[in-house]
Amino acid sequence: MSINQLGIVKRNIVRADKSAVEKLARFGVATVHEAMGRVGLMKTYMRPIYAGAHACGTAVTVLMHPGDNWMMHVVAEQIQPGDVVVAAVTSECTDGFFGDLLATSFRARGAKGLVIDGGVRDVKDLTAMQFPVFSKAVSAKGTIKATLGSVNIPVVCAGALVNPGDVILADDDGVVVVPAASARQAAEAAGARESNEADKRTKLASGVLGLDMYKMREGLERAGLKYID
Amino acid sequence: MSINQLGIVKRNIVRADKSAVEKLARFGVATVHEAMGRVGLMKTYMRPIYAGAHACGTAVTVLMHPGDNWMMHVVAEQIQPGDVVVAAVTSECTDGFFGDLLATSFRARGAKGLVIDGGVRDVKDLTAMQFPVFSKAVSAKGTIKATLGSVNIPVVCAGALVNPGDVILADDDGVVVVPAASARQAAEAAGARESNEADKRTKLASGVLGLDMYKMREGLERAGLKYID
Amino acid sequence: MSINQLGIVKRNIVRADKSAVEKLARFGVATVHEAMGRVGLMKTYMRPIYAGAHACGTAVTVLMHPGDNWMMHVVAEQIQPGDVVVAAVTSECTDGFFGDLLATSFRARGAKGLVIDGGVRDVKDLTAMQFPVFSKAVSAKGTIKATLGSVNIPVVCAGALVNPGDVILADDDGVVVVPAASARQAAEAAGARESNEADKRTKLASGVLGLDMYKMREGLERAGLKYID
Amino acid sequence: MSINQLGIVKRNIVRADKSAVEKLARFGVATVHEAMGRVGLMKTYMRPIYAGAHACGTAVTVLMHPGDNWMMHVVAEQIQPGDVVVAAVTSECTDGFFGDLLATSFRARGAKGLVIDGGVRDVKDLTAMQFPVFSKAVSAKGTIKATLGSVNIPVVCAGALVNPGDVILADDDGVVVVPAASARQAAEAAGARESNEADKRTKLASGVLGLDMYKMREGLERAGLKYID
Amino acid sequence: MSINQLGIVKRNIVRADKSAVEKLARFGVATVHEAMGRVGLMKTYMRPIYAGAHACGTAVTVLMHPGDNWMMHVVAEQIQPGDVVVAAVTSECTDGFFGDLLATSFRARGAKGLVIDGGVRDVKDLTAMQFPVFSKAVSAKGTIKATLGSVNIPVVCAGALVNPGDVILADDDGVVVVPAASARQAAEAAGARESNEADKRTKLASGVLGLDMYKMREGLERAGLKYID
Amino acid sequence: MSINQLGIVKRNIVRADKSAVEKLARFGVATVHEAMGRVGLMKTYMRPIYAGAHACGTAVTVLMHPGDNWMMHVVAEQIQPGDVVVAAVTSECTDGFFGDLLATSFRARGAKGLVIDGGVRDVKDLTAMQFPVFSKAVSAKGTIKATLGSVNIPVVCAGALVNPGDVILADDDGVVVVPAASARQAAEAAGARESNEADKRTKLASGVLGLDMYKMREGLERAGLKYID
DSSP states (O other): OOSOOOSEEEOOOOOOOHHHHHHHTTSOHHHHHHHTTSOOBOOTTOEESSTTOOEEEEEEEEEEBTTBOHHHHHHHHHOOTTEEEEEEESSOOOSBOOOHHHHHHHHHTTOOEEEEEEEEOOHHHHHHHTOOEEEEEEOOOOOBOOOOOEESSOEEETTEEEOTTOEEEEETTEEEEEOGGGHHHHHHHHHHHHHHHHHHHHHHHTTOOHHHHTTOHHHHHHTTOEEEO | OOSOOOSEEEOOOOOOOHHHHHHHTTSOHHHHHHHTTSOOBOOTTOEESSTTOOEEEEEEEEEEBTTBOHHHHHHHHHOOTTEEEEEEESSOOOSBOOOHHHHHHHHHHTOOEEEEEEEEOOHHHHHHHTOOEEEEEEOOOOOBOOOOOEESSOEEETTEEEOTTOEEEEETTEEEEEOGGGHHHHHHHHHHHHHHHHHHHHHHHTTOOHHHHTTOHHHHHHHTOEEEO | OOSOOOSEEEOOOOOOOHHHHHHHHTSOHHHHHHHTTSOOBOOTTOEESSTTOOEEEEEEEEEEBTTBOHHHHHHHHHOOTTEEEEEEESSOOOSBOOOHHHHHHHHHHTOOEEEEEEEEOOHHHHHHHTOOEEEEEEOOOOOBOOSOOEESSOEEETTEEEOTTOEEEEETTEEEEEOGGGHHHHHHHHHHHHHHHHHHHHHHHTTOOHHHHTTOHHHHHHHTOEEEO | OOSOOOSEEEOOOOOOOHHHHHHHHTSOHHHHHHHTTSOOBOOTTOEESSTTOOEEEEEEEEEEBTTBOHHHHHHHHHOOTTEEEEEEESSOOOSBOOOHHHHHHHHHTTOOEEEEEEEEOOHHHHHHHTOOEEEEEEOOOOOBOOOOOEESSOEEETTEEEOTTOEEEEETTEEEEEOGGGHHHHHHHHHHHHHHHHHHHHHHHTTOOHHHHTTOHHHHHHTTOEEEO | OOSOOOSEEEOOOOOOOHHHHHHHHTSOHHHHHHHTTSOOBOOTTOEESSTTOOEEEEEEEEEEOTTBOHHHHHHHHHOOTTEEEEEEESSOOOSBOOOHHHHHHHHHTTOOEEEEEEEEOOHHHHHHHTOOEEEEEEOOOOOBOOOOOEESSOEEETTEEEOTTOEEEEETTEEEEEOGGGHHHHHHHHHHHHHHHHHHHHHHHTTOOHHHHTTOHHHHHHHTOEEEO | OOSOOOSEEEOOOOOOOHHHHHHHHTSOHHHHHHHTTSOOBOOTTOEESSTTOOEEEEEEEEEEBTTBOHHHHHHHHHOOTTEEEEEEESSOOOSBOOOHHHHHHHHHHTOOEEEEEEEEOOHHHHHHHTOOEEEEEEOOOOOBOOOOOEESSOEEETTEEEOTTOEEEEETTEEEEEOGGGHHHHHHHHHHHHHHHHHHHHHHHTTOOHHHHTTOHHHHHHHTOEEEO
């Protein structure tokens, strides 16, 4: 085993089960994250480049160096229909690693979107294309093509570990990573949560308090809550 | 007097005068803040979750711990029609303390909106509901229900002191707090400012310079301003 | 030469060639920045106050002190049709130095927009006016009029040097500064870049990979890239 | 009651009890904050300008505008021996509001230190004087003297509400505010905490685990903790 | 496999080879990171709580919730002599999760230090103990003990993936993670780098330029570097 | 004139007058910045890597790309005794562009220090060498040598414009840039300021208030300051 993880492209990766991905796509990030036990969420600085952006697919990963997007072209070839590209950088950088030409190429390969712990550009064009991107920054600054990174190795993106093949779900609330092996179970748990919600919503809309619906009054009293006038 | 302010719910609070609140609701945050002598503004990191969000009402306050939204359910019961919930956290936390279920409950109680020095989630649903929220962050991460905070004690939210019953006015420009006892006076002062503005706008649109309209030339010269070619 | 650059208004500045400005206006910030050799971009914290804001014009510059917008009224008089006001502050400040009244005045003078390394307010009105502003912050907090700054001296705005008369181009991707003397050359270089792009886009959309289109495979192999299964 | 709190100097304030202040001075900020029920701590960006800085005294407060330290001279006159000056700014500003000349004056008046939600300068001299300052920033940038603020009104400093006369305790761990009326009680509660600690430290140093000393094992098991190999 | 990784303590972990850890301890973080091919470095916001702090050991990991340090007591029991505790939090939090009592306990168990993506307190005592801590923040704010996290699961700490048993090396330059299986190889590569450095230092000190020592002139010329007068 | 400023090394620059540099070296950054009329200060995030670091000299400038320090070796050759290297980066990057080997080389060439809007490493060694460095960050992460930047072109470093040959003065309070042509005048103005200070310090130490010494009472009253009891 080499200590150096750079300069590698892994071609065969095990993608999460398609039907599980499809099921997960129907839920919001908050629901799935909750169903996962509150792990796997990327940091809150990751924002969609346009309101309403939504993406769900299997991760192909890429690790780049600051100011260098050479590997974006390498990862393009590894995209299969239904993938979401997850891009990490070896140190913090807001440069525009990605724009409308790469988006055109990624879409032609079947990509469902991009999640990048760095910057992107051509926001207007990407919005017109409705190509969903979740990024740390927007920057017009282009990059060079000089240094090797890697494709389809495990990466840490915006504070979350992403293994190639994991499910990536992203919407207005953020980006969550579901390990490939947990995709089915997560989809089921999310479904169970959601079936509850409609009923709760109706009750709350009618004026029932969460205090009563969730039977919290006793616990609060036990914890010492005091009502004063 | 206890040193510990946690674990308390104050039920009876003195809300600002209704008609003053209604008057204040017609003005922008910038106008009211200016009329107040430039105090009471929350920090600029507080942003609406959708463009055009607007809220005006009387504050019911809640103090929570990082990662714990138990008190959100407690404060719900204290909401009266026309209130805006102001949520502070004992230390910085971006977790999603609030989502569409709580919004449904708050609205059912008559809440006009939420101002929170923390994170919220279900942004898509909240936008669809047009429930105005001004927050520090958006995060899919849910919270636990384990620790007591307090309701309707004075809180510091995003750098501003909020007493229960104060008027909260929030729009695209930020969030301002008007002490309950100053609400009428602030509404009048804001009105006075605004009645001036239409006239000024017309003059400036016609090409009159602020330098002349505000008679600044003499002051600038006295201060030593030099024009060179 | 005085060491003190404050208290000066330079009236006659050499503006970039009009036709070059018009040509540059047709391109995106990313394209022009790339054509310039990747220099002259403002920091990525500069954001449009509404999606789709676009501005292109010649810079008139203003340097202000934190919390003081007196010079905004001085710069207004120096605006000529086609100018973009570039506002710098002597230390970091998010106060709202600019609002709808100043925008009305600037527009009456022919200004094409404002780029400010500080805060602005009346965002709703500015959006309704479609007056393009690129700023570091939005803040309802007004300013005083007490201290002299300068107009049409070279300023550093959001990390970029701006000389009066330079071309300022701003869109969703950021703000770029083109030195007046380089405007024609930059416009030509941008044009050359763009004429290439349509062809590339078609190829990439058809599934051709950047790896092949840009002939990167050999370089990557030479750099040591290894494909594994 | 005026809505405008600026331009006021309150001369007579009720300072916390001297003996309580003296008792509090013996404890660390962490101990006192804990004894207070975890409220009253300023934000963690407040740092001592030199390692080991320590201050404890009664608050005289000052509210200033960004870039303007006029009121620093006004507050100097209100200092009594044993006071700590607490300086807030109406919007975020890192300018150097305070340096060695003001420190000389403050010390001559009997001040025990300065807590400022802004910048300071002359750090080398202040360190040589061993005048304790806790600030948000260090900046060589001086300020003007043009706008009124207020002295001895309640202020929000670094996220904490400070009323004139409150006890301010600051050390390497941060800055805590103890309301004047709670000073005795807080000192007693802090003392009770500390008397426990020596014993705990001895046990832990001998290898006893907190799990056993605090009898946590049962609670953890009940919460569902699982040990695996 | 469960989707929920919380509530687990793994007791048996494979620690990196002792002799490799000892070798790595002799090198600086920069040297080892370089030898690793520039991967595995934590974010630069991780700083030692006192200048000169140094730690090297095998990772025992702990994942906690914001504002809750219950698991710190659980991880203490898993410490073996030579370990460094690596603490991650499920969302960003600066609370003081660790102080001098826990440090006493950790040291009694043989811990070499703590790396925490959160806050710590009792900095003065920790410094007096010379217990090396690398943290994101210093905060007097204590935490509760209410929610389960996990011990010895893989965690992302300050942007770096840490598996239990990995080597953690921390000094004034930052914190680097060496996978257990690469420890020997990394130590050798670091040694090879360092043996070169003394010779280089002597040459550079004598006035030889890096341009010549590293034979860069040709490459720079080929890249197009132009010298002008 | 080319639009592309990259790939250029200017060999002959006009350095500020030696005797003026020597005079400026005796003053603090705050004094010189004040004497300059409060312009030319770098942003407050620039901090010395060790307390008490001090540097004064003439600027040789270098512009680099993120993650690439190739030009550091090019600038080394342009250093003359008494120079301070000022390093800017084309976009924000915290990588360690500089360490003890380069410091050895810079010192051998006669450099007085380094000011860098990026990261540095080998802080322990640099401190032992007492080589003064003022930087935005500390990072163990090394850089590549692949892309051309420029040497001795005007750069914007941490928000301040630096022309080659300007005087750079840096101490605990920050970093100030004095244009070469203003060096004498700035030194004189600084001297005039400082000669006043000793007298003021004595007065303030004796208990005289700034209010009286600076004759502020009348101005404050005119501005409307009200004393209340």
